[in-house]
Amino acid sequence: MTVKLPEFSDVVAAAARIGPHVIRTPVMRSAAFDARVNAQVFFKCENLQTGGAFKYRGAMNVLLQLDPARTPVVVTHSSGNHGNALALAARARGMRAIVVVPRDSARSKIAAIQSTGARVELCEPGLPAREKRLAEILATEPGELVHPFDDERIIAGQGTAALELLAEIPSLDAIGTPVGGGGLISGTALAAKAMRPAIRVIGAEPEQADDAFQSFRSGERRAVVAPKTIADGLRGSIGVRNFELLRRWVDDVVTVSEAQIVEAMRIVLTDFKLLIEPSSAVAVAAVLAAKLGRPGERVGLVISGGNIDLDVCPFLRGERL
Amino acid sequence: MTVKLPEFSDVVAAAARIGPHVIRTPVMRSAAFDARVNAQVFFKCENLQTGGAFKYRGAMNVLLQLDPARTPVVVTHSSGNHGNALALAARARGMRAIVVVPRDSARSKIAAIQSTGARVELCEPGLPAREKRLAEILATEPGELVHPFDDERIIAGQGTAALELLAEIPSLDAIGTPVGGGGLISGTALAAKAMRPAIRVIGAEPEQADDAFQSFRSGERRAVVAPKTIADGLRGSIGVRNFELLRRWVDDVVTVSEAQIVEAMRIVLTDFKLLIEPSSAVAVAAVLAAKLGRPGERVGLVISGGNIDLDVCPFLRGERL
Numbered sequence: 001m002t003v004k005l006p007e008f009s010d011v012v013a014a015a016a017r018i019g020p021h022v023i024r025t026p027v028m029r030s031a032a033f034d035a036r037v038n039a040q041v042f043f044k045c046e047n048l049q050t051g052g053a054f055k056y057r058g059a060m061n062v063l064l065q066l067d068p069a070r071t072p073v074v075v076t077h078s079s080g081n082h083g084n085a086l087a088l089a090a091r092a093r094g095m096r097a098i099v100v101v102p103r104d105s106a107r108s109k110i111a112a113i114q115s116t117g118a119r120v121e122l123c124e125p126g127l128p129a130r131e132k133r134l135a136e137i138l139a140t141e142p143g144e145l146v147h148p149f150d151d152e153r154i155i156a157g158q159g160t161a162a163l164e165l166l167a168e169i170p171s172l173d174a175i176g177t178p179v180g181g182g183g184l185i186s187g188t189a190l191a192a193k194a195m196r197p198a199i200r201v202i203g204a205e206p207e208q209a210d211d212a213f214q215s216f217r218s219g220e221r222r223a224v225v226a227p228k229t230i231a232d233g234l235r236g237s238i239g240v241r242n243f244e245l246l247r248r249w250v251d252d253v254v255t256v257s258e259a260q261i262v263e264a265m266r267i268v269l270t271d272f273k274l275l276i277e278p279s280s281a282v283a284v285a286a287v288l289a290a291k292l293g294r295p296g297e298r299v300g301l302v303i304s305g306g307n308i309d310l311d312v313c314p315f316l317r318g319e320r321l
Numbered sequence: 322m323t324v325k326l327p328e329f330s331d332v333v334a335a336a337a338r339i340g341p342h343v344i345r346t347p348v349m350r351s352a353a354f355d356a357r358v359n360a361q362v363f364f365k366c367e368n369l370q371t372g373g374a375f376k377y378r379g380a381m382n383v384l385l386q387l388d389p390a391r392t393p394v395v396v397t398h399s400s401g402n403h404g405n406a407l408a409l410a411a412r413a414r415g416m417r418a419i420v421v422v423p424r425d426s427a428r429s430k431i432a433a434i435q436s437t438g439a440r441v442e443l444c445e446p447g448l449p450a451r452e453k454r455l456a457e458i459l460a461t462e463p464g465e466l467v468h469p470f471d472d473e474r475i476i477a478g479q480g481t482a483a484l485e486l487l488a489e490i491p492s493l494d495a496i497g498t499p500v501g502g503g504g505l506i507s508g509t510a511l512a513a514k515a516m517r518p519a520i521r522v523i524g525a526e527p528e529q530a531d532d533a534f535q536s537f538r539s540g541e542r543r544a545v546v547a548p549k550t551i552a553d554g555l556r557g558s559i560g561v562r563n564f565e566l567l568r569r570w571v572d573d574v575v576t577v578s579e580a581q582i583v584e585a586m587r588i589v590l591t592d593f594k595l596l597i598e599p600s601s602a603v604a605v606a607a608v609l610a611a612k613l614g615r616p617g618e619r620v621g622l623v624i625s626g627g628n629i630d631l632d633v634c635p636f637l638r639g640e641r642l
Contacts, residue, residue: 023347025347026344026346026347026369028369031436047594048347048349052594115352266631269596269631269637270631273368273373273595273596273597273627273628273629274594274595274596275590275594275595275596276594306594307594308594310587310590310591315637316590316636316637
């Protein structure tokens with residue numbers, strides 16, 4: 001199968017295109033965190049992006065290339081950050097969004113998507129049911145499918161976070177992101193390797209959803225089925241374009257345990273006073289486990305999102321006064 | 322007693338002076354929070370400032386007006402954010418800081434100040450012991466006392482947060498901050514009333530430390546002694562300059578309960594994914610209690626800081642996996 005892969009020039013074009021529409025998120029540091037890991041760590045805080053995740057970058061990069069008069073509807077399947085980001089971006093662009101969501105998704109996530117004015121279409125859990133529902137919708141609606149990660153426009157958009165980080169902190173030795181479908185790591189690698197060829201780009205995954213780790217090691221794209229990890233954003237398997245870019249530009253993929261993910265969330269709350277979602281904590285956990293960055297290095301992390309229900313977090317109990 | 326009061330031009334000069342040295346903190350919003358309070362609320366996130374609090378602005382504004390060759394030492398008393406901010410600013414300016422800290426302060430706060438290279442001088446609890454120790458130090462060191470709030474340079478520096486907020490969001494109907502010694506509210510009022518005369522400026526206090534509320538209502542400066550509130554940054558009483566400015570420029574001072582403070586912290590963590598310190602939550606609690614801002618209004622809040630030990634927060638238990 002031949003697919004079109006994005007290039008660094010696409011990331012640069014995306015940055016110019018979405019710049020006026022996205023938040024230039026802050027880069028944060030913590031002396032306490034640096035002391036824990038014996039490195040200088042720079043958090044690019046996409047948890048503070050519109051919609052609470054980097055996903056708004058890719059969604060905006062697609063929608064700004066569509067003419068609302070010709071393509072009034074955009075369609076996707078996602079119960080998480082991509083669905084929410086596409087819904088927000090569609091509203092900003094005066095388009096309608098239809099998001100196919102599995103029936104068993106968290107009610108708070110469905111409500112968040114609906115609150116943007118998007119149409120939520122429930123389907124049975126599992127990829128075949130999702131794809132069938134998508135096909136039915138696209139047969140009757142003048143819409144365009146916007147895939148969550150396996151799309152060159154999405155990848156280029158996600159790469160703009162790393163582009164901003166390296167523009168602000170040029171001298172990074174390594175840069176890391178979590179890996180789910182691979183939109184973020186592939187865009188990050190495209191941007192980082194072009195801007196600073198000597199940089200090491202490292203992806204981090206839960207041990208329980210290590211499809212990219214397995215794919216990277218074996219050289220062929222592998223999938224995981226229904227992985228059990230708290231990192232809900234990383235349960236999908238790596239896409240075709242994403243794996244091609246991972247193979248070309250990423251230096252390593254590492255894994256962390258569920259306990260390490262939760263402990264990383266707790267440490268980020270302690271040191272940065274930021275509550276980040278478990279998927280984001282996966283890359284932080286890799287730094288804490290000395291799998292991402294070496295002593296004394298300057299390490300950049302894209303903190304991918306902050307969307308978590310407080311009652312999902314093991315150290316946040318529901319007590320009220 | 323005649324004291325020199327700062328003017329708006331001092332805030333403008335401070336902004337130019339400290340601009341290259343401080344973080345231009347992000348202004349954040351949350352659709353979920355806005356829906357709770359039926360208003361548009363803009364958080365000026367000084368919890369993301371250097372040192373985790375707005376205090377770095379005032380400290381930098383003082384130190385940039387001192388010549389390190391002539392004044393190599395700065396001295397203050399504070400176990401909290403001002404001590405930490407002065408220590409950080411002194412390090413950045415190549416000066417030595419001496420911070421007088423009561424013996425019963427939290428060890429984590431003492432450690433934070435020491436980690437900057439500042440000298441910590443322990444004293445007995447209570448204002449007389451503090452002042453005696455300060456006088457002893459100033460008798461032997463070539464130093465300048467930098468008061469935490471009752472200083473026109475400090476007030477002007479703290480006002481730069483509101484100046485940035487109003488430059489970014491000019492159409493605010495009201496702006497609020499917590500009130501401790503009054504450095505933040507008085508600087509905020511100076512900036513806000515000059516930039517937008519129709520704006521209402523409102524201070525928020527814990528019921529348990531309502532000295533500014535009492536002073537504002539009675540027209541004479543009153544103090545509280547050893548108030549019991551979780552908002553550790555607001556336990557001091559309002560200063561002379563601060564009360565003069567409060568009386569001239571502030572429209573109202575309101576109070577909230579301890580339970581409302583903790584609930585506001587929890588709501589900010591839920592909606593913004595930010596852990597803020599109890600003192601900051603006081604102004605948020607006032608908005609939630611409909612005491613700060615009216616339905617449909619655009620309300621700005623200076624989120625003053627994020628320095629809290631996780632084990633102090635009632636809804637953050639210490640469990641680890």
